[in-house]
Amino acid sequence: MNTTAAIHAMTLALNAAWEYQLLTFPNPAVGAVCLSDNGTVVSVGTHKRAGGPHAEVYALRDAYTLLSGDTTIAGCDDSHRIHDYLRTRHNGIFHTVSMAVTLEPCSHSGKTPSCALLIRDLGIKRVYISVKDPNPAAAGGASLLSDAGAECVFGIMEEEGEKLLEPFIRWQKSPFVFFKWAQRLDGTIDNGTISSQSSREHMHALRDRCDLIVIGGNTVRHDRPTLDARLVDGKAPDVLIYSQMGEFDQSIPLFSVPDRKVYVESSLERLKEYSLVMIEGGTSMFQASQNTCDWYLCYLAPKLGGGLQNMGPIQEDFEVLHAKITDNILLWMKKK
């Protein structure tokens, strides 16, 4: 096995993890790949939702299914069942398998059993790891594996792994805050629905995971939004209306969503009480939150025309952290 194969596998693992970036809150986004002894990719797994199977478990499940031909657990999403099944049925099939994981496999048993113990017990002899687990409760997976004779190779695409993990690191101490906007290719952000259905569903899935949405007072008055996650049957987060003027028409739909707190405040101090915060809006909200935002998420519709207003006069250089292309282009960015 050469480094090229490990890097290729880690690239796949990172891309898989990005598909669920923020959606795994409060867990980190993680991707995992199983490799054959000559370095070819056998399976790719990704953590999708807190409480669900870890990335390693999905990758091991699919590698087992492919290599054994036994499809019993092929579609299974029950972490305990996959762990138990693999432990009793692996029959040495993993002895030639290596793994690439964006984050050190967890040592502890939480809502799901320990990944490191499973990897050890399946007899996997080599694990490529991008980033060491920064969570003391979950760390130690690598030494557990090393003690059992497995080789753990750290630092494969470490910089990319650290970027992937940034939100997770942040929300353990203070809120992770991202600014989201939708625009056309010509930069315009006004005049009707801009994003595709799949982009709006993704955005609702994010709302479902966030605990606070921040939005500008003018947008609330003008758009009269609901700010819920109805497209994915999700929960509606609390709302902070950022406004110097406190009076709002209470028939605006966002005020009638059950189990939601709505604040109308002229500062962003409230954010400190939350962990995952999405800021929605245009130019003025962008400017007001410029020192607060960790990341930026842009849904870009490949259209020219249809609007007038763009993000001017904002001046900002971004680094693209990850992009996803569907019928729209989804850009995860941070300031340079």
Add this chain to the structure above:
Amino acid sequence: MNTTAAIHAMTLALNAAWEYQLLTFPNPAVGAVCLSDNGTVVSVGTHKRAGGPHAEVYALRDAYTLLSGDTTIAGCDDSHRIHDYLRTRHNGIFHTVSMAVTLEPCSHSGKTPSCALLIRDLGIKRVYISVKDPNPAAAGGASLLSDAGAECVFGIMEEEGEKLLEPFIRWQKSPFVFFKWAQRLDGTIDNGTISSQSSREHMHALRDRCDLIVIGGNTVRHDRPTLDARLVDGKAPDVLIYSQMGEFDQSIPLFSVPDRKVYVESSLERLKEYSLVMIEGGTSMFQASQNTCDWYLCYLAPKLGGGLQNMGPIQEDFEVLHAKITDNILLWMKKK
């Protein structure tokens, strides 16, 4: 082997081919993948330049290197040498290998030997093919393989394969024309260099392959461009300055490039004499060429601010055919 594995492999083959879209002129962009018997990806190959090895040859070369451990031809770019070496040394290693190819393997021997004959002689038993070869001189590869007992499965991701092949189909009959522009995320297209170094190098590589560049008269007067391919040591294509007024300062650098024809004309009729045409410019050139362009290529810099003018008042909905993310975002599009 299941269809999922074939689709995954074809996706990789398509993405690999897009890396060299238009750069293979006058050949088609083609990607190829070798798969092991359980469906894992062994190697990915792509055709890079007319006269160089075909995609299948690169994929077979790398599969051989990986599976045999023999690195003799690992870095070889000589098609004949790879063909000859594989034929004499394969030692049955390919009997469990399948392939996914975006275009039917060629049957004829041109600048390089026939891919279909090589695949047959290596004993490969299954080839997934996205699109049948539309070129009568090269077609027939699949029946040649079928006659030898190999299974050819057509139509895997056929729609995507046909999109990839569109320029090749077009330039065999009439010019393939694409409009290229660079913009910031806020849609602005003016005021200094917008694209990154790697984007400009890609654009110069395209210029090197094009036989004609079309540009508006105002851009020529204002930017005083050279319109060559110096960043990649490439050749400079002919230039058509699209202008109602025929007088230009002959000290503008584009007029002094050796071995170049420069036309100053008020119509686009001249395009019919060429095969691969890039139109560069802003709003007015976009509008003038709206009925002429097959595709659109946008280099998008992830920046806000720095310019004033965007593509307004153009109204256009695009389909994104392919996107590539580096420090810039490169979007291949066509009108919806």
